[in-house]
Amino acid sequence: MKTGIRISGFGGQGIVLSGVIVGKAAVLNGFNAVQTQSYGPEARGGSSRSEIVISDEEIDYPKVESASISIIMSQEAFSKYAPMTENQGIIIYDPELIPDKKIGGNFKLAELNATRIASELGTKIVANIVMLGGFCEICDIISKGSMKDSIKDSIPKMLDLNISAFESGMENIKKINW
Amino acid sequence: MTNEIIRLVGKKDLFIQGDEATVYGALLADCKFFAGYPITPATEVAEGMAIWMPKLGRVCVQMEDEIASIAAVIGASCTGVRAMTATSGPGFSLMQECIGYACMAETPCVIVNVQRGGPSTGQPTEAAQGDIMQTMWGTHGDHQIIALAPKSVQETLDLTIEAFNLSDDYRVPVVVLLDAELGHMREKVVLPEVKNIKVEEKIKSNIESDNFKPYRKHFKKSSKIPNFKHFGLGYKTYITGLTHDERGFPVTTSAEVHEDLVTRLIDKILDDIDNVWYYEDYLIDDAEIMVISYGITSRPAASAVKMAREKGIKVGHIRLITIWPFNYEKIKELLKNVHTVIVPEMNLGQMIHPIREVVGKDVKVILAPRIGGAIHSPKEIFKYIGEVKP
Amino acid sequence: MSFISNKKIIEKYLRKGMFPTIFCTGCGIGGVMNFTLRAIYDLNIDIDTTVFVSGIGCSSRVPGYIDSDGLHTLHGRAIAYATGVKLANPNLNVIVFTGDGDCGAIGGNHFLHAIRRNVDLTVISINNFIYGMTGGQVAPTTPIKSKTSTTPYGNIEYPFDLSILAKVIGAPYVARWTTAHPGQCISSIKNALQKPGFSFVEVLSPCPTFYGRLNKMGTALDMTKHLKESTINVKLYEKILAEGNTTDKMVIGELVNTDKEDFGTKYKRFCGELK
Numbered sequence: 001m002k003t004g005i006r007i008s009g010f011g012g013q014g015i016v017l018s019g020v021i022v023g024k025a026a027v028l029n030g031f032n033a034v035q036t037q038s039y040g041p042e043a044r045g046g047s048s049r050s051e052i053v054i055s056d057e058e059i060d061y062p063k064v065e066s067a068s069i070s071i072i073m074s075q076e077a078f079s080k081y082a083p084m085t086e087n088q089g090i091i092i093y094d095p096e097l098i099p100d101k102k103i104g105g106n107f108k109l110a111e112l113n114a115t116r117i118a119s120e121l122g123t124k125i126v127a128n129i130v131m132l133g134g135f136c137e138i139c140d141i142i143s144k145g146s147m148k149d150s151i152k153d154s155i156p157k158m159l160d161l162n163i164s165a166f167e168s169g170m171e172n173i174k175k176i177n178w
Numbered sequence: 179m180t181n182e183i184i185r186l187v188g189k190k191d192l193f194i195q196g197d198e199a200t201v202y203g204a205l206l207a208d209c210k211f212f213a214g215y216p217i218t219p220a221t222e223v224a225e226g227m228a229i230w231m232p233k234l235g236r237v238c239v240q241m242e243d244e245i246a247s248i249a250a251v252i253g254a255s256c257t258g259v260r261a262m263t264a265t266s267g268p269g270f271s272l273m274q275e276c277i278g279y280a281c282m283a284e285t286p287c288v289i290v291n292v293q294r295g296g297p298s299t300g301q302p303t304e305a306a307q308g309d310i311m312q313t314m315w316g317t318h319g320d321h322q323i324i325a326l327a328p329k330s331v332q333e334t335l336d337l338t339i340e341a342f343n344l345s346d347d348y349r350v351p352v353v354v355l356l357d358a359e360l361g362h363m364r365e366k367v368v369l370p371e372v373k374n375i376k377v378e379e380k381i382k383s384n385i386e387s388d389n390f391k392p393y394r395k396h397f398k399k400s401s402k403i404p405n406f407k408h409f410g411l412g413y414k415t416y417i418t419g420l421t422h423d424e425r426g427f428p429v430t431t432s433a434e435v436h437e438d439l440v441t442r443l444i445d446k447i448l449d450d451i452d453n454v455w456y457y458e459d460y461l462i463d464d465a466e467i468m469v470i471s472y473g474i475t476s477r478p479a480a481s482a483v484k485m486a487r488e489k490g491i492k493v494g495h496i497r498l499i500t501i502w503p504f505n506y507e508k509i510k511e512l513l514k515n516v517h518t519v520i521v522p523e524m525n526l527g528q529m530i531h532p533i534r535e536v537v538g539k540d541v542k543v544i545l546a547p548r549i550g551g552a553i554h555s556p557k558e559i560f561k562y563i564g565e566v567k568p
Numbered sequence: 569m570s571f572i573s574n575k576k577i578i579e580k581y582l583r584k585g586m587f588p589t590i591f592c593t594g595c596g597i598g599g600v601m602n603f604t605l606r607a608i609y610d611l612n613i614d615i616d617t618t619v620f621v622s623g624i625g626c627s628s629r630v631p632g633y634i635d636s637d638g639l640h641t642l643h644g645r646a647i648a649y650a651t652g653v654k655l656a657n658p659n660l661n662v663i664v665f666t667g668d669g670d671c672g673a674i675g676g677n678h679f680l681h682a683i684r685r686n687v688d689l690t691v692i693s694i695n696n697f698i699y700g701m702t703g704g705q706v707a708p709t710t711p712i713k714s715k716t717s718t719t720p721y722g723n724i725e726y727p728f729d730l731s732i733l734a735k736v737i738g739a740p741y742v743a744r745w746t747t748a749h750p751g752q753c754i755s756s757i758k759n760a761l762q763k764p765g766f767s768f769v770e771v772l773s774p775c776p777t778f779y780g781r782l783n784k785m786g787t788a789l790d791m792t793k794h795l796k797e798s799t800i801n802v803k804l805y806e807k808i809l810a811e812g813n814t815t816d817k818m819v820i821g822e823l824v825n826t827d828k829e830d831f832g833t834k835y836k837r838f839c840g841e842l843k
Contacts, residue, residue, distance in 0.1 A: 020364060024193040027366045033193075035364040038303075060481040061556050062363055062474075211656045232839045237655045239835075242681035246648035249641065249678075253621070253652025256639055257660065261652070279642055388585045409637040409653065410660050412616035414583075416632060418640035427586055428632065428640075 002055040003141055004064030007131075008081045009073030009097075011046040014128035017154065018071070019050025021132060025142045025150035026054040034062040047076055054141060069139055071131050073097055073114070082107070092134055092173070094127070109176040110138055117168050126165035129155075133169020144170070180206060180371050186233060190369050196334045196360040197264075199367055200290045201226030203338025204262050205234065206372045209288070211254035211261035212238045213247040215269060218302040219358040220292040223264035244269035248276040248289065255285045256417060258408030260342050264290035266358075267309055268299060271316070277351050278317030279419045281443060284393070284404055286345035288338070290354045292361035293524075295551060304551030305359035307473055307524035311531075313353050314502045322444040324454055325353040325502040327473040331365035337499070339372060344454060348447055349403055355501065357524065359553050360474045390414065391424040393439075402446035447503055455508065456499035461487060465494030467566050468516045470509075470533060472498040474553055475522050481556030486563045493563050504532045513537055518566045522546035522559050542566075572609065574602070581605045581615065583635040590629055592700075594780075594788025596747035596773025600694050601630045603750060603771075604663070607757035618661040621650040623675060625667035626701050626775075627694040644674030647682045650689050658688070658832045661761070668695040668709040672728045676708070679730075683737040686765045688830040692757065693730055693768065696775035704778030715782045734768040735824050741767035742824040746795040747774065749820070756822060765830040772799065772818070 005022060009015045016037045023035035037050045051064040066086040072078045072093040082091050082103050091107050094114045103109075114130035129151065136147045151162050183205050184190050192202070200223050204212065212231055214224040224240065231238035237254070241247040247263045254261040265273065270291045280287050295301030296308045309316075313325045324344050328334040334356060341352040392415050393404045407413035420428040421436045429435040447454060460483065462468065467486075471479040476497045483495040496512055513519060519541055521530045527545045534543045546562045548554050591598050608615065620631035624643035631638035637660075641649045646664050654662040671679050671693045682689060698716055699705040705718040709730065713722040731744040741763040743756035753771060760767035774780060774791035785791050800808075802821035808814065 020193070023364055027191075027193050033366065035193075036359065037362060060477045060484075062359070062477055063553065063555075065555065211652065213652065232835075233842050235836075235839045235843070237835065239651075239655060239685075241648065241651075242677050245645065246651070246678055246681070249645045249648035250652030250655070252641075253639065253649035253654075254656035255652075256619075256637075256649075257653055257657040259656050261656070275642055276645070388583070409619050409639075410617050410657055414616075414635050414637060416583075416638040416640070418632070418638075419642060420640065425585060 002053065002057070002059070003069065004067045005052045005054070005069045005071070006049065006064050006067040006081055006084070007051075007071040008047070008049045008077035010076070011048045013048065013073050014125065015048040015073070016050045018128045018132055019052050021147070021150045021154050022135070022142070023052045024154060025146040026052065028149050029142050029146040031056055032059050034059050036062055047074075049077070049081070069135065071135055073127070073131065075100060090139060092131065092138070094131065108178050110134065110173055111176060112169060112173045114169065117172060118165060121161060121165055121168065123161070126162055129162050129165040130169035133166040134173035136166070137170040137173050138175065180369060182234075184369055186230065187369070192367050192369070193364055194331060194367060195222060195362050195364050196328075196331050196356050197222035197292060197362065198226050199331045199335040200264065200338045200354060200356070201230065202367070202369060203335040204288070204342070205230055206369065207339045207342035208260055209262050209342065210236045210259035211251065212236075212263065213241050213250040213254070213261075214263050215241055215244045215247050215265065217244070217266045217269045219294055219361045220264045220266045220269075220290065222361070223290055223292070244272040245276060248273040248287070251287050252276060252280050252283070252285050255287050256409050260286070260288075260346070262288040262290065264292070266292050266294045266302075267296045270309055270312065274312075274316040277323070278319060278321065280351040281317065281321040281323060282419050283417045284349040284406065284443070285417070286349055287351050288341045288345055288354065289351060290338070290356065293355060293357040295549065301551055303358060305357040305474065305524060305553060306549060306551070307357055307475065307528070308549075309355065310501065310523070310525065310528040313355060320440050320444065322447045322503055323351050323353060324348065324447065324500065325355055326456070326499060327355045327501045328360065328499070329473060329476045329497065331360070331363060332367045334360065335367050336370065339370070347403070348450075348454070349406060350447060355473060357474050358551075388425070392426050393422065393424045402442045402449065451503055451505055452508070454500055454503065455505040458497040458499060459512065460495040460497075462494035462496065462512065464492050466516055466568065467491065467493040467518045467520065467563060468496060468513055469493060469520045469522065469559065469563065470496045470498065470529070471522050472501050472529065475524060478554045478556045479522055479559050482559035482563060485556060485560045489564075491563060498529070501529065506532070506536050509533070510536050513541065516541060517568055518542045518544060520544045520546055520559070520562050520566070522548070522554050522562070524548050524553065572606070577602060577605050577609065580609070581635055582633055586633050589633055591626065592777040594774060594776040594791075595626070596696065596771070596775075597627050597630065597694050599747045599750070600627075600692065600753070600771045600773060601633065603753040604692060604757055605634070607754050607761060610754070611758055611761055613661060613761065617659060618663065619653055620663050620665060621646050621653060622665040623670040624701070625670045625699070626696075627665050627667040628670060630665040644670055645678065646670065647675060647678040647689065647691065651682055651685070651687050654687055654689060655832055655835070658836070662689050663761070664689055664691040666691060666693050667700075668693065668697065668730065669699050669707045672708040672730050680733070680737055683734055683739045683766050683768075685831045686738070686740065686828055688764050688832050689766055690757070690760045691766070691768050693770045694773050695730065695770055696773045696779055698775055698779040700775050700778055704782055714779070716778070717782070729818075731768065731770045731823055738828070739768050739824060740765040740826050740828040743768075743822045744770040744772070744818075744820045746772040746792070746799055746820065748792045748796040759822070759825065763825075764833065765828050772820075
């Protein structure tokens with residue numbers, strides 16, 4: 001089993017951190033994992049992308065070619081990376097950030113209003129963690145416990161808020177066409 | 179040592195970047211001095227050092243430039259401590275004169291170079307393997323250094339420790355060559371148990387300085403590595419970048435002294451090449467085609483070789499872990515039954531030159547170059563293998 | 569200042585295997601080495617825990633002649649190497665010998681930043697206003713109009729004043745003398761050696777072979793006399809300034825003597841607080 005996950009959005013959304021959390025959770029779950037990233041030179045704004053390869057075998061090539069799962073948090077990223085998801089792959093996106101959701105191809109879509117849910121919890125900055133909750137709920141690769149342990153290890157501050165964000169994501173993810 | 183570091187870090191299993199792995203490697207190797215200057219994509223090394231070194235009572239200082247960084251590292255090394263710096267292409271270029279000094283003065287030091295796209299400022303955030311020739315030939319004059327190229331985050335940590343050991347054993351600068359991809363990539367690492375950290379001699383000498391020969395040959399059994407004493411022990415050690423005799427005193431116009439010194443600087447490593455040269459091979463026994471790679475490129479290369487084997491192509495893979503010195507004899511032996519060699523590199527052809535030199539005209543050597551930032555894909559390398567005609 | 573013979577200084581401190589020196593007749597560098605060794609003798613400093621560091625140039629050859637640990641480094645880099653030596657082993661006394669070109673041109677940035685960082689070094693800069701080793705080229709300290717082999721029609725660039733530079737950046741100890749002031753030199757080197765932090769002693773020195781010859785300044789003795797006449801003691805200078813007058817002469821004397829915690833001590837304290 002080899003799974004490629006691509007998380008994309010813009011700088012400042014915690015895209016890279018989300019990738020680190022998923023990678024670390026996979027390792028805690030007993031898998032091999034490689035996390036890589038790319039971002040524009042800007043500290044805020046600009047495009048941001050993080051990739052994780054998870055496997056029960058040794059991972060040679062560390063990059064994701066066509067993602068089994070895409071987690072998308074901006075219109076620009078949706079237009080660019082949604083079509084790069086593999087056939088029958090899962091695309092999880094925040095619909096409020098993506099006005100134009102038209103996409104061809106054969107994908108399983110899932111919507112999660114992560115930014116709104118995060119705002120309701122008190123701060124938009126945990127929207128990425130809401131997305132990870134949704135990912136954990138519908139993808140069934142990494143256990144909930146490992147994901148939570150990884151969040152705890154990666155973001156020691158405001159743990160309760162982040163765990164609430166994660167759980168809200170698990171509860172609110174909506175499968176569209178499965 | 180390991181236990182102290184694990185206690186401080188709080189755990190043994192980490193999910194970290196390649197850059198950070200060099201930090202933990204240095205901490206475990208008992209590196210007592212780090213001097214550096216911020217540069218993408220190596221900055222995380224300095225940042226990691228700044229977190230941990232003061233907590234261990236060790237020195238971490240940000241210097242005014244890369245020249246000062248390597249200079250301070252060499253100065254620290256002269257006092258008998260293990261010392262390291264980290265940089266990328268532009269900074270590595272600036273360091274070249276001091277690297278030559280460390281070769282000439284036989285001062286151990288470790289230099290981490292996280293390669294990015296060049297020449298000049300180039301592509302600061304993008305990966306490259308463009309410093310392969312510079313690592314060996316960047317400084318002026320004849321010399322020999324050691325360079326190691328890891329392929330994974332765990333190996334980065336392990337080879338950083340090994341770099342310190344080799345540097346001490348051969349009294350030569352050792353370069354750990356990463357690239358922006360590996361430097362920023364995260365994988366699981368386990369902090370290893372480290373033994374055999376050398377304890378330097380702290381006894382004061384009563385040798386009269388004119389009789390003390392820090393650069394004497396044959397100190398170790400059949401070896402050309404000098405018997406060097408660090409500062410503060412009363413040996414009155416004199417270190418210079420000028421051509422010097424066995425006492426370390428400048429002798430700059432004698433051809434004999436110069437030839438004796440410079441050939442020894444090279445031979446002290448080449449005489450013992452099999453103990454310095456690390457490599458890995460995969461499916462080479464019946465191979466007619468060989469892929470030779472190093473560093474991060476070895477990962478897509480390994481995938482490509484597996485893909486080709488599934489199609490029944492008789493291809494093997496050699497991964498150079500020690501990229502300098504180049505082991506001509508051993509590589510020639512490993513390639514004796516192949517008709518084609520494919521060399522994927524993230525440059526427009528550097529390591530291919532000694533490989534061409536070693537196989538001669540009977541074997542076809544094909545370059546699989548890639549520049550611009552992205553690492554080779556397995557399919558891309560597979561295509562080169564698939565196109566080979568016997 | 570103690571009245572010991574040169575013979576005793578030679579026996580106690582010099583490396584027998586390195587003679588004769590490369591210094592020309594009339595050169596001031598040997599004198600400054602002598603002043604330094606006398607300061608070390610007077611302070612009873614342990615030579616076995618003293619490291620002399622230098623770069624490239626005539627004055628950078630001094631460590632080779634002294635029987636102690638010595639680090640003869642690259643052009644301009646002595647202070648950067650010395651920073652590593654001192655921080656890695658704070659028990660060592662680290663003395664840097666440098667010239668005006670080594671310290672002020674190619675090594676200028678290391679000079680500034682070691683002062684900013686306040687590393688506990690004693691830097692002795694022998695300023696002969698020219699590049700001697702390479703045959704008399706213009707230096708960052710060469711006065712305007714002076715002739716050198718690369719300013720054959722006279723220098724048109726403004727020179728650096730190394731001591732004022734050190735003072736302005738905040739070195740806790742700065743003194744400048746000429747080779748015609750041996751007693752004052754020894755006394756200032758002693759103060760510098762005892763001062764924690766970056767201390768700087770600049771000694772103006774004759775180079776009869778190049779600077780003197782190209783500018784028709786006569787013998788070493790004439791040049792020494794000239795150095796004495798073209799400098800003014802800081803105390804007298806301040807008096808002239810107070811009276812509303814000014815002078816073109818170079819100011820000599822103890823220019824700064826203040827206390828400032830050095831980098832190594834601060835770093836050690838900071839490490840202790842982190843534990």
